[in-house]
Amino acid sequence: MTKRVVLAYSGGVDTTACIPYLRHEMGADHIVAMAADLGQGDELEPLRRKALEAGADDAVVVDVKDRFVREFGIPAIQANALYDGHYPLSSALGRPLIGELLVETARLHGCNAVSHGCTGKGNDQVRLDLTVGLLNSDLEILAPAREWSFSRAETIAYSEKHGIAPHVTQEKPWAIDLNILGRNVEAGLIEDLTWEPTEEVWSLTTAPEAAPDTPAHVTVGFAHGVPVSVDGEELAPLVLLGRLNSLAGSHGVGRVDMLENRVVGVKSRELYEVPGMLLLIRAHQELENLTLPADVLHQKRQLEAVWSKAVYDGLWHGPLREALDGFVRPTQRNVTGEITLKLYKGGMSVAARSSARAMYRQELVTYGDGCTFDQSSAEGFIDLFGLPSRVWNHVSR
Numbered sequence: 323m324t325k326r327v328v329l330a331y332s333g334g335v336d337t338t339a340c341i342p343y344l345r346h347e348m349g350a351d352h353i354v355a356m357a358a359d360l361g362q363g364d365e366l367e368p369l370r371r372k373a374l375e376a377g378a379d380d381a382v383v384v385d386v387k388d389r390f391v392r393e394f395g396i397p398a399i400q401a402n403a404l405y406d407g408h409y410p411l412s413s414a415l416g417r418p419l420i421g422e423l424l425v426e427t428a429r430l431h432g433c434n435a436v437s438h439g440c441t442g443k444g445n446d447q448v449r450l451d452l453t454v455g456l457l458n459s460d461l462e463i464l465a466p467a468r469e470w471s472f473s474r475a476e477t478i479a480y481s482e483k484h485g486i487a488p489h490v491t492q493e494k495p496w497a498i499d500l501n502i503l504g505r506n507v508e509a510g511l512i513e514d515l516t517w518e519p520t521e522e523v524w525s526l527t528t529a530p531e532a533a534p535d536t537p538a539h540v541t542v543g544f545a546h547g548v549p550v551s552v553d554g555e556e557l558a559p560l561v562l563l564g565r566l567n568s569l570a571g572s573h574g575v576g577r578v579d580m581l582e583n584r585v586v587g588v589k590s591r592e593l594y595e596v597p598g599m600l601l602l603i604r605a606h607q608e609l610e611n612l613t614l615p616a617d618v619l620h621q622k623r624q625l626e627a628v629w630s631k632a633v634y635d636g637l638w639h640g641p642l643r644e645a646l647d648g649f650v651r652p653t654q655r656n657v658t659g660e661i662t663l664k665l666y667k668g669g670m671s672v673a674a675r676s677s678a679r680a681m682y683r684q685e686l687v688t689y690g691d692g693c694t695f696d697q698s699s700a701e702g703f704i705d706l707f708g709l710p711s712r713v714w715n716h717v718s719r
């Protein structure tokens with residue numbers, strides 16, 4: 323049977339070397355390179371040409387920026403997704419979408435296999451393999467970089483042997499993954515836990531020390547948990563995120579330096595620049611605090627960690643995420659209103675909150691005039707509230 327393969331193509335050294343490797347070492351007869359535009363800012367036509375020059379039979383580019391933000395970014399904001407408390411899953415959220423595109427492209431081009439350039443040490447292989455397996459288990463998955471044991475230099479030498487032009491771009495001493503939700507930097511110098519990143523590592527954020535001396539105030543409007551406006555101006559999700567990335571980034575907000583617990587069991591040090599996502603999650607958390615009853619809020623905070631881990635682990639298409647979204651969805655009904663954040667030299671604080679659906683009621687809490695809270699009920703309430711503890715004390719004597 324002829325082997326027709328769709329390769330997830332990024333234009334980088336590894337996925338480019340995958341093209342000759344698939345053909346010469348893994349028996350691929352027909353290779354379709356598929357590049358997804360998730361807002362990484364690459365020009366797509368040169369990317370397509372590069373894949374063809376490297377020996378792909380066909381090359382397609384798909385612009386999924388808008389879909390990425392709507393279908394993946396927004397649910398993550400609604401879930402206040404922060405893996406291990408810090409990482410808003412900017413890279414992780416892209417993989418189930420790339421997996422979906424591999425499956426769709428395979429169907430359109432009559433392919434029986436898909437391929438990616440992930441190594442066997444990372445999370446991305448887990449996410450892509452799980453996604454493809456869950457969406458179409460008939461597709462064979464070929465992962466050249468999991469099979470070859472090339473060093474960086476050997477990968478480049480292998481490509482050159484197969485007529486691929488040497489990579490002219492200056493190699494950085496670390497690896498970068500970029501999309502509209504954020505930027506990840508890992509490996510190389512970053513592996514040394516005592517090395518404090520120098521400014522050239524960062525590109526979406528200004529150093530907090532160099533950020534403006536005057537704070538910025540920004541108001542984000544939400545409708546049912548979806549961010550819809552910035553400073554009163556209604557914006558489409560993709561535009562809104564782009565705007566907040568530059569605003570927060572220019573104030574030094576959005577840098578994360580974390581020791582991360584990978585799915586495959588290793589700890590790895592990772593740097594992220596996620597200004598827009600961190601800002602939106604912060605504002606969304608605050609609006610939820612204003613609009614949700616305490617019991618729902620507290621339960622949701624527990625489940626958010628579970629949601630984040632499931633998505634980090636590559637189970638976007640699994641039943642757990644779907645079930646958790648079934649919890650999240652109705653909680654967003656009243657998450658409508660505006661939160662103003664103050665950005666100053668890498669810090670973010672809440673400056674104002676408002677919502678027509680707020681559960682904060684001044685007439686209940688005020689010590690001023692017009693209070694409707696019935697204080698006479700408090701004594702009986704406290705009596706019953708403490709009852710089980712008093713019984714416990716009694717029987718424990």
Ligand code: ARG
Nearest residue numbers: 413414445446498499506592
């Ligand atoms: N460690 C991060 C994650 O698992 C980032 C992965 C970035 N991917 C890459 N191929 N550089 O989500």
